Amino acid sequence: MENYPILFSSSSTSIVQPTQHFPSYMINHQVFTDVVVPPGSSSDNKSQSSGSNGGNDQTDDHHHVMKSDKKKVVEKKVRNPRYAFQTRSQVDILDDGYRWRKYGQKAVKNNKHPRSYYRCTHQGCNVKKQVQRLSKDEGVVVTTYEGMHTHPIEKSTDNFENILSQMQIYNGY
DNA sequence: CGGATTTGACCAGCGC
DNA sequence: GCGCTGGTCAAATCCG
Numbered sequence: 778m779e780n781y782p783i784l785f786s787s788s789s790t791s792i793v794q795p796t797q798h799f800p801s802y803m804i805n806h807q808v809f810t811d812v813v814v815p816p817g818s819s820s821d822n823k824s825q826s827s828g829s830n831g832g833n834d835q836t837d838d839h840h841h842v843m844k845s846d847k848k849k850v851v852e853k854k855v856r857n858p859r860y861a862f863q864t865r866s867q868v869d870i871l872d873d874g875y876r877w878r879k880y881g882q883k884a885v886k887n888n889k890h891p892r893s894y895y896r897c898t899h900q901g902c903n904v905k906k907q908v909q910r911l912s913k914d915e916g917v918v919v920t921t922y923e924g925m926h927t928h929p930i931e932k933s934t935d936n937f938e939n940i941l942s943q944m945q946i947y948n949g950y
Numbered sequence: 951c952g953g954a955t956t957t958g959a960c961c962a963g964c965g966c
Numbered sequence: 967g968c969g970c971t972g973g974t975c976a977a978a979t980c981c982g
Contacts, residue, residue: 878953878954878955879954879955879956880955880973880974880975880976881956881957881973881974881975882955882956882957883971883972883973883974885972886971886972892972892973894973894974898953898954907973
């Protein structure tokens with residue numbers, strides 16, 4: 778998947794304001810959502826970027842457990858919208874106040890940097906995110922959120938290091 | 951010692 | 967059908 782869904786094709790993606798909490802230094806950066814095209818409509822965008830999906834939010838978690846039920850599970854196609862942030866930062870791990878557990882890492886084609894997959898550690902919260910950094914200029918980090926948090930922020934972000942790092946990012950370091 | 955990370959294997963979709 | 971690729975699992979490992 779060389780073209781990342783976020784990108785700048787204005788027809789298939791739209792810029793939105795995040796509906797959940799995001800740190801201030803992210804809000805001022807570019808935010809895109811991946812518009813999910815309903816099955817049956819046109820296919821002018823690259824909606825579902827590859828497969829496997831893996832259950833996010835509350836709807837589906839269809840592993841390979843599709844049972845012997847005769848009723849085929851419809852609406853498996855729809856992917857959750859993904860919010861992508863593009864930020865300039867030296868570090869990959871942007872602290873957004875949530876607790877993330879890394880569950881995978883893959884090399885990206887046409888990109889020398891790997892992509893990391895994280896999942897929210899809160900129980901029952903299946904929000905995922907993936908972090909990738911552009912090989913073009915190493916200063917840009919793309920963070921893609923998938924799903925919505927259904928719980929308050931856990932981490933205390935009020936220590937000096939966090940505040941300092943965020944200020945540095947905000948100022949364009 | 952418990953939770954997070956690492957890392958190769960595994961799996962599903964898609965293109966050919 | 968086969969192979970490639972992106973996404974996830976899970977055992978081993980790391981680290982506080």
